[in-house]
Amino acid sequence: MTARNRELLGLVVASLIAGVALASVTISREAQVSAAAVAWGAMFLGLYLVAHVVARRAVPYADGALLPLTAVLTAFGIAINYRLDPEDGGRQALWVAIGVAVLAATLIWLRHDYRVLESYRYLFGVAAVGLLLLPSVPGLGERVNGVRLWVHVGPLQFQPGELAKICLIVFLAGYLREKREVVAQGRLKDLGPLLAIWGAAMLVIMQTNDLGSALLNFGIFLAMLYVATGRALYVGAGLALFVGGAGLLYTALQHVQDRVTIWLHPWTDERVYCAVNGQLELRQDCASYQLVKSLYSIANGGFGGTGLGEGTFASTDGTPLIPYLRTDFVYSAIAQELGLIGAAALLLVFMLFVVRGMRVALRAQDGFSKLLAAGLTFGFALQTFIIVGGVLRVVPLTGITLPFVSYGGTSIVANFLLVAGLLLVSNRANEPGASFR
Amino acid sequence: MNRQIARLMYVALALVGVLVVMTTYWQTWAAAGLADRQDNAIKRVAEFSVDRGLVFSWQPRKRLARNVERAVGGKTLFFRRYPQGILAAHVVGYSTVGRSRTGLERSLNDYLTASNANLSTLVDKALDELRGKPVEGNNVVTNIDLDAQEVALEELGTRCGAVVALDPRTGKVRVMASSPGFDPNLVEEGFDRISQVTADCTPGAPLLNRASAGLFVPGSTFKVITAAAALESRKFTPESTFVDPGYCTVYGKRVNNFDTSRPFGTIDLSSALAYSVNSVFCNVGLKLGAKQILDTAKRFEFYERPPLETPADERLPSGLYQRGSLYYPRLDSDVDAGRMAFGQERMLVTPLQMAMVAGAIGVGGKLVEPQVVDRIVAPGGRVIRVERPVLIRRAVSADTANAVAAMMRIGVERGTGTAAQIPGYSIGGKTGTGETGVPGSNTTWFIAFASRDEESPAELAIAVVLQNQSGTGGSTAAPIARAVMQAILSRTENP
Numbered sequence: 001m002t003a004r005n006r007e008l009l010g011l012v013v014a015s016l017i018a019g020v021a022l023a024s025v026t027i028s029r030e031a032q033v034s035a036a037a038v039a040w041g042a043m044f045l046g047l048y049l050v051a052h053v054v055a056r057r058a059v060p061y062a063d064g065a066l067l068p069l070t071a072v073l074t075a076f077g078i079a080i081n082y083r084l085d086p087e088d089g090g091r092q093a094l095w096v097a098i099g100v101a102v103l104a105a106t107l108i109w110l111r112h113d114y115r116v117l118e119s120y121r122y123l124f125g126v127a128a129v130g131l132l133l134l135p136s137v138p139g140l141g142e143r144v145n146g147v148r149l150w151v152h153v154g155p156l157q158f159q160p161g162e163l164a165k166i167c168l169i170v171f172l173a174g175y176l177r178e179k180r181e182v183v184a185q186g187r188l189k190d191l192g193p194l195l196a197i198w199g200a201a202m203l204v205i206m207q208t209n210d211l212g213s214a215l216l217n218f219g220i221f222l223a224m225l226y227v228a229t230g231r232a233l234y235v236g237a238g239l240a241l242f243v244g245g246a247g248l249l250y251t252a253l254q255h256v257q258d259r260v261t262i263w264l265h266p267w268t269d270e271r272v273y274c275a276v277n278g279q280l281e282l283r284q285d286c287a288s289y290q291l292v293k294s295l296y297s298i299a300n301g302g303f304g305g306t307g308l309g310e311g312t313f314a315s316t317d318g319t320p321l322i323p324y325l326r327t328d329f330v331y332s333a334i335a336q337e338l339g340l341i342g343a344a345a346l347l348l349v350f351m352l353f354v355v356r357g358m359r360v361a362l363r364a365q366d367g368f369s370k371l372l373a374a375g376l377t378f379g380f381a382l383q384t385f386i387i388v389g390g391v392l393r394v395v396p397l398t399g400i401t402l403p404f405v406s407y408g409g410t411s412i413v414a415n416f417l418l419v420a421g422l423l424l425v426s427n428r429a430n431e432p433g434a435s436f437r
Numbered sequence: 438m439n440r441q442i443a444r445l446m447y448v449a450l451a452l453v454g455v456l457v458v459m460t461t462y463w464q465t466w467a468a469a470g471l472a473d474r475q476d477n478a479i480k481r482v483a484e485f486s487v488d489r490g491l492v493f494s495w496q497p498r499k500r501l502a503r504n505v506e507r508a509v510g511g512k513t514l515f516f517r518r519y520p521q522g523i524l525a526a527h528v529v530g531y532s533t534v535g536r537s538r539t540g541l542e543r544s545l546n547d548y549l550t551a552s553n554a555n556l557s558t559l560v561d562k563a564l565d566e567l568r569g570k571p572v573e574g575n576n577v578v579t580n581i582d583l584d585a586q587e588v589a590l591e592e593l594g595t596r597c598g599a600v601v602a603l604d605p606r607t608g609k610v611r612v613m614a615s616s617p618g619f620d621p622n623l624v625e626e627g628f629d630r631i632s633q634v635t636a637d638c639t640p641g642a643p644l645l646n647r648a649s650a651g652l653f654v655p656g657s658t659f660k661v662i663t664a665a666a667a668l669e670s671r672k673f674t675p676e677s678t679f680v681d682p683g684y685c686t687v688y689g690k691r692v693n694n695f696d697t698s699r700p701f702g703t704i705d706l707s708s709a710l711a712y713s714v715n716s717v718f719c720n721v722g723l724k725l726g727a728k729q730i731l732d733t734a735k736r737f738e739f740y741e742r743p744p745l746e747t748p749a750d751e752r753l754p755s756g757l758y759q760r761g762s763l764y765y766p767r768l769d770s771d772v773d774a775g776r777m778a779f780g781q782e783r784m785l786v787t788p789l790q791m792a793m794v795a796g797a798i799g800v801g802g803k804l805v806e807p808q809v810v811d812r813i814v815a816p817g818g819r820v821i822r823v824e825r826p827v828l829i830r831r832a833v834s835a836d837t838a839n840a841v842a843a844m845m846r847i848g849v850e851r852g853t854g855t856a857a858q859i860p861g862y863s864i865g866g867k868t869g870t871g872e873t874g875v876p877g878s879n880t881t882w883f884i885a886f887a888s889r890d891e892e893s894p895a896e897l898a899i900a901v902v903l904q905n906q907s908g909t910g911g912s913t914a915a916p917i918a919r920a921v922m923q924a925i926l927s928r929t930e931n932p
Contacts, residue, residue, distance in 0.1 A: 029511060030511075031511075223445055223448075226441055226444075226445065227438055227441040227442055227445055228438070228441075230438070230440070230441050267474075282476070284476050285476060292476070293478065293479060295463060295467075295471060296471055296474075296477045296478070296479040296480060297479050298460070298463045298464060299463055299464060299467060299468040299471040299472060299479075299480075300468075300472070300479050300480055300483055301464055302464055302465075302468055303464065303465065306483070311483075312479050312480075312482050312483035313479075314482075314510075315478065315482050315534055316482060316485055316509050316514055316516075316534050317509075317534075318509075318510065321478050321479055321482065322479075335460060335463075335464065336479075339464065340460060340461060340464040340465065343460045343464070344457055344460065344461075347453055347456050347457050347460070348457075350453050351450055351453050351454075354446065354449045354450055354453065355446065355450070358442060358443075358445065358446035358449070361442045362439050362442050362443065367438065370438050370439075370442065371438075374438075374441075374442050374445055377446075377449065378445055378448075378449055381449035381450075381452055381453060382449070382452065384452075384453060384456070385452040385453065385455070385456065388456045389452075389455065389456060389459070392456060392459040392460060392463060393459070394455060394456070394459050
């Protein structure tokens, strides 16, 4: 079976999952099976068939598992968003459609040789830093929950951090492919960019208070540096610099201190000062309210979950119990409704995606392609780790999205670009006679 | 570069692997602990989709807690109503959306929501879930005698205090009343009206279950324990005689009798208890030492939270308290044994504890676990759990218990407790007037047991406490004890 036929089969399975998920939400809501689920499954399949047909023409030899895995993740995302708010579910589906269109367009545009991107590497580098700093531009940025993540242009709003991640990976793949030998020698002069990027990451934290995005981008940087040079010392030194810098910021910035305190001690037995209302409250009723409620949500799922549509996210009068449920805390909604089985299945899909992505990197022929695929895949895994780890109290909670699952257009489109990149690289690597070119 | 990429893949997989492990942790190991947390609004709200088990009184068999169904957002939710209102509020507690639960609603939550680990409950629950029916909780039958409970609350009136009555042979708690009370139906909406209660004490604290979580100076009721300790020590007999000068000297200070104008002269231990002579007990205490008395008190379950089905933090241990926490002296000389012997000197007790003391004395020294729950019944009527009497321990020897019981009977016959006499029963009782240091705001007590005759074991034990009284235990608390005991005993006569 060819890769494309495997892909088609996988997409049919993913569409079945999408249909079943929607059916169980509607059954729970209206206590009846509706034909809408079948129609939805068909629509979902139709949408991905567009991507599939384009892939057949543009990247016929690309990995056949990436697109079905993406489809499964978006099916999860649309189902949980539809369950939390039908209108948001519809909007999420629309964003997936736009994402598929962007994917198709990217595949068609770069089908001959995506490596032209390498020559624009510095443009991507500048774009990455610019996008990261965009939310702190007065008049454009908006502060949500103490963190500057959003940019408003007229009626449009988007999270530039998501796109910055892709730009950064393209820049690093190009830059490190070119400079890997000299960087590996480790002269101070060549370490300049490393220090510059470390400084930029810290600047971003200070400007936007966005610890999560800084951690993500710096992690991607270290991972790609390691792949390019093979020197674990750089990773160690980079981590030490990051920890040292974060430590300095910890003492300097109240916001960072609060995040760490919430992470380490979400529950208190005694009332502590609450910045929200200026009174003494238990921390679980104040600063760590979101995290604690999200943990309760996860715990309430137990082994088998409550079932889609049967979870508890609001009080009996409809007051939401968990803020930012559709974005930052989408994992705790899934974990409650699908239980350990469903949450583990979701994480397994993420793991499979990582394996396939890294396989693309391993099979790629040239340095730029290897670095690009490894960077994209690691970025995908690290982002998942940072947000889900934050929800699970593994690391301090920072607001970034869960790829393909969280509600939000920019994130969806950016991650479809990521998939497009991996498909392009794997197509080139798998082309017959590729190794002789 | 492939070696690095392979390693990076393992790192990436390990990161996601950590997430799987931690999800497992929160959803399995940590889940039970999180479910029990009082601020867990998710669990609390989720459980409103359960057709929560009903709570019944013993006799007359009435519903203390029932459900009203309401459809919210396409789901059927079950909200609590308490048809008896204030009557059993402290024992049953409340289960509301906005506030954490209390009382049996909290401690028996697993049974009431059918999440107890019992095979038949699990099967019923799974079947309900598969059929799409609301899960039905298990019903709880309490031991509460609703009529006697009503008498107790009426007698307490606006006075602050508590009444605990139990069957000392089985431990079944018939009355557990605390005043001021509250209407649990007002907890969800109308909480302001609960705190606007009229009561003769500040703060009124209507939510506090004074019967098991109120700490009071025991006053002379503690002499029952001192007397038991004296007899157990074999240094004294009921016939041991003392000369009462009307006071006792402790560390050079005079400790007066309640009424110093009429010293009793030469008096034996029996009469000293019946007439509540402080100086005698003061001297007994000095002779025995604080630790010997406290060790006897411990045999009666002092220094432990008395066992009961209500939540642990709604029950407090009795004993010496220092700066708000329980305190056991290292040396005899750390405590003024003379004053402790008649219930002063930092000694604080709960009415539940004192009812247990009276009961154990009444049945020959055996201390049984108080139980407010009779049985737990599945929705289909199958009995899941029946509470059987549990012996905690023999607190004192039968001889000691019977001797102290005889002294207490004299106290009701012709001593300080005559107001508690009930025709046809042999009542033994002990009055108490705990001085709080403020004139006219004494804590008054009456503890008693009732038996058919002097030979048979007690079938009822009671403790009554009142705050802020100017009278004595004999004039204020003993009549309440009589009224409540009569209400319970009349039922056993014509069931």
